[in-house]
Amino acid sequence: MTALLAATGLRYTYRRLAAVDGVDLHLAPGAQHALIGPNGAGKTTLLHLLAGTLRPTGGRIRLAGRDITRTGPARRARLGIARSFQTPALLDSLTVLDNLVLAGWRHTHASGWAPARYRHLAGRALADLDALGLADQARQPAGTLPHGQRRLLDIAVALTGAPKLLLLDEPAAGLEDADLRRLRAVLRGLPPETAVVLVEHNLDLVLAAADTVTVLHHGRILATGSPHDVAADPTVREVYLGGPIEAVR
């Protein structure tokens, strides 16, 4: 099976500190891969390298066979990589609806002329908002939403355009139970071909959502495998969990 994403030997050095130091990552289409590790392990940096907002100092990234190591974030987005941000990145002065319209703008091949494109995207956006429970806020400026809804909208923005690879940066951070449940539903409801790389501290979510877990430490891969195997790995426990996962729950 051809890998969707093949990252080899990724390295990012900043001022003599190697934030990411020789990381390999291979994803099949539809894979749900979690990245965990202590703070400063290089998880977010790795995500930035995959998204294209940072240029790797070493290594190679291939998306569906195509070398994207030197491709910028906008082009990567058009190739099918989408991301959410650690702090929800929304267009605050625009309406929630417009946020989704702009998110899908460069992904539609539908009718080039702007008014028709807008109408088409607005229709789809409203349907998406309905599914997220945000339909009532469609005409509100995105800046007025509370944090949980901002987070959901940020992910919805990423999902517009049917990405092949979805990069999520700590999506559960700061979410209350109701929003956490919505988030889980969103992750469960993803199209089967969408691969996900999930950076997360919330181990419940990791265990529920991921089929592979990679543990990063000091920019290197400490362990990788199924959630159960990783949880049982003694080195991982020592470095990160400080005890068995069952004890953490």
Next chain:
Amino acid sequence: MSGADATIRPAGSGGMGRGGEVTAAAAVAMDPTGEAGIRAPRHGSRLPVTVGGLVATALASARGVIGYAVLGLLAAGAGAVADAYTTVTLARILALGLLAVSVAVVTGWAGLPSLGQVAPFAVGAYTAALLARAGHPIGLVHVGAALVAAGLFAAATGLAVVRTRGTAFLMVTLAVGELTAAVAARWTSLTGGSDGLAGIPATRPVWGVPALTDDRHVYWYVLAVTALVVAVTVAVLRSAAGLLLTGVRDHEARMRACGHPVAVYLLAAYTGAGAIAGVGGALLVSAQRYISPADVGFEVAALVLLAVIVGGTTSIGGAFVGAGLIVGTRDWLAGPWPGHAPLLLGTVLIATVYLLPGGLAGLIDRLRQRAARLGVRS
């Protein structure tokens, strides 16, 4: 100032003109009393630019269209009743107003604070002046050539300049503006050096029309061209282009992450703004029949940036109001206290920075919100 682009429309008012997929429920606006405490976005829902959309816009903001029409009539009338000196001043205010519009597009809409729009303004002005002195007095040609020359200049400089943001952009554009003024002052064989180019023949708007020697006719010509440029600019900004620029201004990284070629958008805005400034320059030459480096220097850059801040950074109409206010005050004060224009500009700029963070438009916003919270319908 009323006008469809200058007023703050609550997000819900754009509901008309959408396709059938938009449900009525979704078209219900946000809290109408503004209790959310933040400014309602000016461009909450972008209306599509179609004939139907334009009609819908006109109907929805009939007040705005009538407002503009009234304003246009007033402006035209002013030229009829005012004396020669005032008429020339009004024409110069319109030309500077276009320069201010250029600043509004780059600083307000593209979010890049520019002190260098005087550079394409200068390119346009000197292009028109040189054409006129070379025996081509047709205004249409001046405006067209100025538009192209300034646009090309902006595109070329923009390739380097648009790679910066924020204060770096401010610095670089200031440098570009000053360097252009320096070239204008040094390249004596072309630009007349620091003395400038004088004795520019009167403009003939189009072929077959005699040269405009009456100041009132010149003023109406300048008004007509300005109105056309403003109409096109407003139409573009209210279309998808404006939406995209607003998105970039709000969160550039997010726009990139959604696939938007941000650098292309910003370069396009910078080039368009340069073209607008160039037209302003050509009109200035028609109005005052003279151009010198002093017309395109540091002080003018300060003046138009101040005009835009005062008028509200994204407001096209506000740019003209600001320009009029500043030039008017400067000329009015020049009577009793000549030669102190920099002092006036400097103090007003400082005062504006302290007291009016959102410009006049922001002040109007705050008053409206206060009124709304008191239950008074706005």
Next chain:
Amino acid sequence: MGLVDAYLIPVVDGLAYGLLLFTVAAGLTVAFSVGGVLNLAHGSLYALGVYTAATLSDGTWTGLGLAVGVGTLAGAAGGGVLAAGVAPLAGRGHLAQALFTFGAALVVADGLTSLFGPDELPVTIPAGLGASAMIAGHRYPAYRLAVIAAAVVLAGACWLVAARTRVGARVRAAVDDPQMLACLGVNPRMVQAGVLAAAGGLAGLAGVLGAPIIGPGPGTADAVLLLSLLVVVLGGLGRVLGALVAAFVVGLIQTLGVTLAAGWAPFLLFAAMAAVLVARPARTAGGTA
């Protein structure tokens, strides 16, 4: 011998000009990186020094010394006033603060033309510095040499303060983490005021010393501001060593531009700036900023 002299003098001129620019631009770039303020009134602080020299430097060494003292103090005081004016705008971001300094520059410009008139003023320097000095068989313009020497001493002193004293350490800390610095009991506003005052003092001093090179006139503040901005952009915001190299480049272009091809200097300067902006390594993978 004569041929070498003909080239030597412009080079010495260029060096002096460059070091002078560096002294001014270093203050501007540090004020930005530490004080967080893009000081568009920096040229005006130089102008304060230049007009002080025109007034007080009467050809005697005491006159020059007095001018140096007063000019430096005037510049420092100006920097302090700017810091006070900018402090209430701290929450509103860099742009608001930069615009305040822009307004201040206009006000000072008006004040100076009101006080001294719109013409360029002559500056008298002590006779000993006016002539050429003979060194190793070549003639050099003595004043330029003196400026070079003074600038080197100044740069050395600044480096010492920055690298070896507690004050310098606090300033460096303020660049890295102003909040942490505040936790240690040091008021970042004070550091900002101090840096702006020091930068202002440097600009004033540069003005006094540089008066024979970039003299007093209505366009001086603008010209010096433009040149400092170019140096800062070319050298990189906040990079002092970069500013040194850039200052030499700009200095050479300006002085050689006058002798070789008058009027080409602005184009060359713009080309240099464009080249630096385009060639700057970008952080993103695709090369965008």
